[in-house]
Amino acid sequence: MRQRNCYAHTKEGVRPEDGWEPVLEHLKRVAYGIEGCFPGAQAAAEIFRTSAWGEYLALTHDLGKYADGYQDYLLEATDEDRAQAPTRVDHSSFGALLAEKQRPFGTLLAQAIAGHHGGMPDYQELVDRLRRKQDLTAPYAPRELLELEVPELPPLQHISKGRDDKAFQLAFLVRMTFSALVDADFLATEWFMSPERALRRGRVMPPSLNALRRALDEHLSGLANNASPTELNRHRQQILQACRTRAEEKPGLFSLTVPTGGGKTLSSLAFGLEHATRHGLRRVIYAIPYTSIIEQNAEVFRGALASAGEGAVLEHHANFEPSEEDTWSRLASENWDAPLIVTTNVQMFESLFHNRPGRCRKLHHLADSVIILDEAQMLPVNLLKPTLMALNELVQNYGCTVVLCTATQPAIHWRQDEFEIGLEGVREIIPEPKTLAQALRRVTIEPVRTLTQDALAMELADLDRVLCVVHTKKQARELYKQLVERLTKEDDDASCFFLTTDLCAEHRTSVLQQIRERLEAEQPCRVVSTSLVEAGVDIDFPVVYRAIAGLDSIAQASGRCNREGKLPEPGRVVVFDTGEQPPAYARQAADDARAVMRQHKDLLSPRAIEAYFREHYWQNQDRWDHGARDRNGVKGPVMSCFSFDGSNMVLNFRTAAERYQLITDSTTPVVVPWNDVGRLLVDELRSLKYPADHSLMRRCQRLAVQVRSHALKSMLADGVIEEPPMARGIYILKYQQAYDPVLGLHPGAGMNPEWLIEGGV
Secondary structure, three states: OOOOOOEEEOOOOOOHHHHOEEHHHHHHHHHHOEOOOEOOHHHHHHOOOOHHHHHHHHHHOOHHHOOHHHHHHHHHOOHHHHOOHHHHOOOOHHHHHHHHOOOOHHHHHHHHHHOOOOOOOOHHHHHHHHHHOOOOOOOOOOHHHHOOOOOOOOOOOOOOOOHHHHHHHHHHHHHHHHHHHHHHHHHHHHHHHOHHHHHHHOOOOOOOHHHHHHHHHHHHHHHHHHOOOOHHHHHHHHHHHHHHHHOOOOOOEEEEEOOOOOOHHHHHHHHHHHHHHHHOOOEEEEEEOOOOOOHHHHHHHHHHOHHHOOOOEEEEOOOOOOOOOOHHHHHOOOOOOOOEEEEEHHHHHHHHOOOOHHHHOOHHHHOOEEEEEOOHHHOOHHHHHHHHHHHHHHHHHOOOEEEEEEOOOOOOEOEOOOEOOOEOOOEEOOOOHHHHHHHOOOEEEEEEEEOOHHHHHHHHHOOOEEEEEOOOHHHHHHHHHHHHHHHHOOOOHHHEEEEOOOOOHHHHHHHHHHHHHHHHOOOOEEEEEOHHHHOOOOOOEOEEEEEOOOHHHHHHHHOOEOOOOOOOOOEEEEEEEOOOOOOHHHHHHHHHHHHHHOOOOOOOOHHHHHHHHHHHHHOOHHHOOOOOEOOOOOEOOOHHHEEEEOOEEEEOHHHHHHHOOOOOOOEEEEEOOOOHHHHHHHHHHHOOOOOOOHHHHHHHHOOEEEEEHHHHHHHHHHOOEEOOOOOOOOEEEOOHHHEEOOOEEOOOOOOOHHHHHHOOO
16 A cells, blocks of 8 residues: 555644644544544434444544545645645545445435535435546555445434335435534644644533523522513412422423513423423523514523623624635634534524535534424424424424414414424413413503504604614614604604614613613613514513514514503503505515404413414415525525435435524624724724634624625625635624614615725724
8 A cells, every 4th residue: 555644734834743733643533533522423423323333433433535646735835824724625525435335324424414504405416426536445444444444323212104205204314313423623723733723613612501590590699689570470480380390301302482571481481491401401592583673582591591600692793704605714604612603593494404514514513402493483484394393303303392482372282273384292381371371461452553654753752751663774764864854853762772683682681771761760761773683682662663463473472562561551552554564574464463463452461462363373384495596597495405316315414404484584694893892893803814703703792783685795895804814714894883872774875985084994
């Protein structure tokens, strides 16, 4: 056998023999980890019984580096070019070729090996690619690795009866094992290339779940001791006790049906921590609707768990992903290595159907977790079938407990002859949810009214304390400006506040604090917002205006009205229609609500809510799996990406990722210099001498605004934003003037020539 020293990774300014990483050492680190630093793919995959698959993938994924082409590239390239070597020099196809020859399961692992940098391909893509690569060799690879046998299919605890459902299960298993591989690969690479980064990743040891449970119990005890003896607080204590009691039951599916204002956020967390510690689960993941904001929940949790120490809560708002990944961008991607994750449905569910390493990296950490879905009834209708299949799979084969929180009534449970794809075996935590809903009723919803924008602004100006929720950021801007203009004449414009996702998280937090202070002091306070305030935001207005939407959204908005039950009469919720179309994802829900309104006067009654869910969810079989357009412009079912074609398992990972999009108009985060911290962060990003790491990415999240793809291109063309050379995938605002102190970032505003004179950030 020919001999040559072969390396997996290099170090800047170091000769190969003095410190480059041999391929075999890298493969073993990925497979078996480093004690006290990180587990390898074998141990990470053991949690869902695919340790043999994890070991095989780890030992073969980089065998293509035992080739002259790759080694010559490392020797001849510059240090900067070497960071691109994994994507510029094909080293993944050889290992995929070896695996694919051992059918049928070798084909599954070949897709993971082939995609460990660029993303798992579709089945036919893999076949075509390997057909072109038949002549690849790895002449310096150890014989024992070349002769590894593909392990048999790991045992699944629950096997679906349907043939295509089995294909879905296999795809899920491959993706979870792929996650274990790429996370171990990234951690091993980081450990070698940047040990100081690896040390920073583990510098703060997060508290245990037991410590978090004790801290929460202490916090809740303090709240109870200081709470006034109202009927509402008595119900909150009963809800909390029910959560603690049912947490003793075995893992599985639960629902928590509690009206807004019932203390659902902390009670569900109490369930999660109690259940996890009792049953040996690893973490709690709290996911909220993608139209909402997560920093409020994260702040509530941090406050409640403060006595446990640092590192307990990880917020995951957004991904900073460059258009082309390199070594450093992969190392900085998020892997959910914390005991409590607060994230959005977009992050969690899109990752469950993704094919890219950066998005899939965190998935293996879902196993043996408590997953709490806040307002679970707000899952999009067009992706219900694959979403519910994924939740069911996590419970049945990956040791998860899923808690479906709702303020109305269960919407995604199985119903015979009506909702056959619904989740079965769901246990309700609250003994009498309908009785509880009636007891906590604190508002009256007025019949829908047609209003012009001018008339709406006039009504809002006539009220001292009012929240108005509209459909779009554009409408919110226009309405806010009209309201301020009207109140300026009366010298009362200081009472107006604006909330949309055009404000970064830190800015929104500051605005919400001002709102709460004015409400507490009973000072005038008028807020114009999008639906982001409808989940996880604890504010209490006597009057709420809500643009017509789904009944679940109207119920959420009503939860910001008379929340504490302090008014002598029920709070007012005014549903209005200005003719402004809701966003595409919410349009059908609004139409279904209109249909129910014609039949029911009390929109929060159990009958009205049931009629709405029947109209919106249960009777729409043709809409349960209607994915976004893929790269070929085809709109098709996500589930059709997983099937059997004769003896072949056809798993189309790339197409599934393209079709499963909760938000079809992709967005990119832009870091803004909102306050002193933001300005320093922008300066830091601009002056980086080494690529940004994961801790810096996390800091960026709370000072970032999501910008749609077409607006991002326009802002780049206008020179309003830039991408620092050492922070690929992170865009920063060049001119502080482009971020309004009230309205935030306006992506469509373009460049103002005066900014050039005034200078940038």
